[in-house]
Amino acid sequence: MAKTTLKILVVDDDHNFANTLSAILRSHGYYCQAANSVCDVQTLLAEDHFDCVFSDVRMPDQNGVDLYKLIKAGQPHLPFILMTAYTSSEIIEEALESGVLAALQKPLDIEAVLRFLTAFSQNLQAAVICQDEKICDLVNNIFKKEKFIFTVFLSIQALIQSSLKDPAVVLVDAHHSCEHYSSEINALLDFLPNGTIVIVCDFEKTIKKENLRSGKINLVVLPRDEKCEGKIDKLLSREIYQYAKSLIHE
């Protein structure tokens, strides 16, 4: 399966630690940057995009949790991992609740970290159900950027019958020849109980006419407008974050 080189940011005021960890990660083929303060991080973030952040908690000036809050404001779904010498503390508990993926204990179990990163490097499967090629290209571009492997299907039925297993995301272009497709989408929900299904339609009202099974949290309906692309982008970021979270706790 295709693999994207992850860009990793390591933050620790202890130069030796930051450098050694960076060295290990680089030696395993990851793109890694080391920073020694929150200030450094801000400079790096402005210049580059990162897929994952490893940060120490106790640092002078601002600590790891403060850093997370800072990053979250701009990139709410960036996987963020804390490293601490402490067994536990209230601020760590708080950070975990607010979205930090994990708090790893120092000394790090390097093997475990590497296992996580290996898994996280894997591209995610995505399906696009679309007949309009232009839109397919557009979507494909987004997906590439987000390290997704996408497969285009002409219909939902075709997706279900294909060999593609458990796509993380299914994007349905509702500008579809069929007028009524609720039964198909319901079938898709059964086929994909955990994946996120995004339906893009011309009019939100239209979808409301459809008899869709409600209560499914993984079903998102988006009106086709200017903001649509940004929303899809966010959804995909969240999908990656969720994926990372599921990996780290394995």
Place this chain on the structure above:
Amino acid sequence: MKKLFQARGKRFSTIELLLFAGLILLNYVGIRNHIFFHFSAELFTVIVSTCLFAIVWVIREKIDEGYFTILAIGLAFAAVFDLLHNLTFGEVRILSGFSLDHSYHFWIAGRFLQGVTLLLAPICVGRQTNNRLAGSAYLLVSLIIAFLITFNWLPPVIDPAGSFSNYKVAMEILLIVLFMLAILHTNHKKVKFDLKVYRFILASLLSALASEVFISLSGQAHVVSMLGLNLKMLSYALIFQTVLVEGIAQPQELFYRGLKNSWEQLQDLINNLSEGIAILDQQDRFIFNNPIVCQILGAAPKKITGSCLTDYLSQDQAQKYYAYKQKHTQQKTSSIELEINSPGKIHRTIILTSSPRVVDGKFSGLFIVLGDISEKKKMEQEQQSLARFPEENPNPVLRLHQDGRLLFANQSGRKILKSWKYQEKKRLPAEIINKIEACIKSNKTVEFDFSVDKLTFSFSLTPIAGMGYVNMYGKDVTMWRKAEVDLMKYSQGLEKLAAEKTAQLVQAQEKLIRQEKLALMGQLASGVGHELRNPLAVINNALYMLRLQKNSKDKVTREYLDIIDQEVAASNKIITDLLTFARVKPSNQSPTDMHALLDPILKKFPPTENVSVKINLAQNLPHIWVDSQQIEQVLANLITNAYQAMPEGGSIEINAKTTGNALRLDIKDSGVGISPENLEKIFEPLFSTKTKGIGLGLTVSKMLTELNNGRIKVASQVGKGTTFTLFLPTRKMPVKEQEKS
């Protein structure tokens, strides 16, 4: 006349002056007409005697002086003869058939009766006389004399010559002697007379004697005869004065005064009695009452007479009165208590004493005496109430004479006496008598306990000064005394308890101090621990990097890198135990697979040289509900401990089986074992037999096991090995709070 004697020098009363004037007029006429004078004088004496008799006879019952009645009777009969004499004397000759001789005879008879009467009368002084007998005697004598005179059986007074006969002279001498004897006799009885009466009597007698002498001597001499008649009148007047005024009127006056005085006293007494006195008729109406009756009955004083007694009683009280009256009052004196509830007045209790009033042998009502006994009744009730007071006391109260006799005992006291057999023995127990003596002697209250029939009484004897007895008050203190004994026992027990508690407290304090030390050390250690982890982390990273280097592939390098690896892990474990001990995280329990728990531990802490690990876990073991990290820490501790217990090598055997709601996990090593005295202490913090480590591993293991609702046990034999047994829950249990022993 009275005043002539009694009040000389004083003015005479009108009647006396008139009498004087009459007398002078009579004498003046008498000088010219002797017969008229004689007639008048004799008539005067007859009238005086008759009046005297009439008065005396009428009031004879009231005269207790026999002298006066005899005098009146005797003079009355004498007067009859005097009247006969007067009516036949001289030229008067009113009664035909009688001669002058008869007239003189009548005169002598009259004087004779007068003389005899005056002579005999003093015998009756101060005596009651039988008037009928006296009258009858006088009548008989008078009739005999009258008979003798009328039939001329007496010698003639005037001889044929016309002068007085010897008979007359003899009779006159006899009469004079008679009067003289009478004077002597009267004088003889002088002491029996009232002095005044005596003087009058004596004057009268002397007048009568003088009168007799003058008349006897007068012969035919007119003037002398007049003088004699005057004296005779004087004598009769004096008698009259004596008998009526001094003898009857004045005593009557005195008697009346006395009576009046007595009556007034009586009335005063009746009116001022505190009891009401009344007379009721047969219909219970008031005939007489004193003022107190009105007060007692609450009746208007003017309206009470004629009103009925029952008018003042309520209906039920009236019924009571009638019942009482029917039963008692006609026969004898008896009493009844009645309640008076007059409106607007206070309630009264009265006592009515009655006795029948019998008039002419017939029952005609009641004499009643009413007494207001409200106060008395109230006092009686108070007294009774007061008297009941000791009797009502549930505690024994006795009054004992100083010689040991019982004077009083209330009900409770009698019970005690019964158990002392006082009735049979007639004496109190010797101990009590001794106490009484001691009490009297010291004149102070004596208190002591005394057992009576399984009960304990606390008695206090109080001497009553001057009364010769003591009052004994008791109280059943059985329960108290028992409680006291119990209390004593308890207090002794308490001392023991206090000693135990103190020891516990000392222990607890020591423990506290130790804990404080530990806490302080914990703080320090955790600070140090955290700081050590950072360099360890860097070492760990660096070590990993070294392994990646190409020149690290040779055997020696790898061997030493492994050693560094192991020591880093050991260091980290020490730090982890220390930090866990300083601050235990709350356990985050979830179903955990034992296999998944054990494998990483053995990877992280591989068996040391010559040590074999044998894991006998069934595949279908139930999940345990624990915080996997914490239990991992426990197992790591136990396994690494086992390694360290076998420096010369050996085997570790891990067995698991389910028991009830728990999974039992035995970790058995074939190491050096733990001595019994150390076995007790191995879970205590900072206890260690090893040169390595700070002695927190087992303490933390125990803490974490218990935090996860498990138990840890140890069994060991020196030289043979040690077995740690864990019991871990296979069900969800409530999460325990962190507790540090």
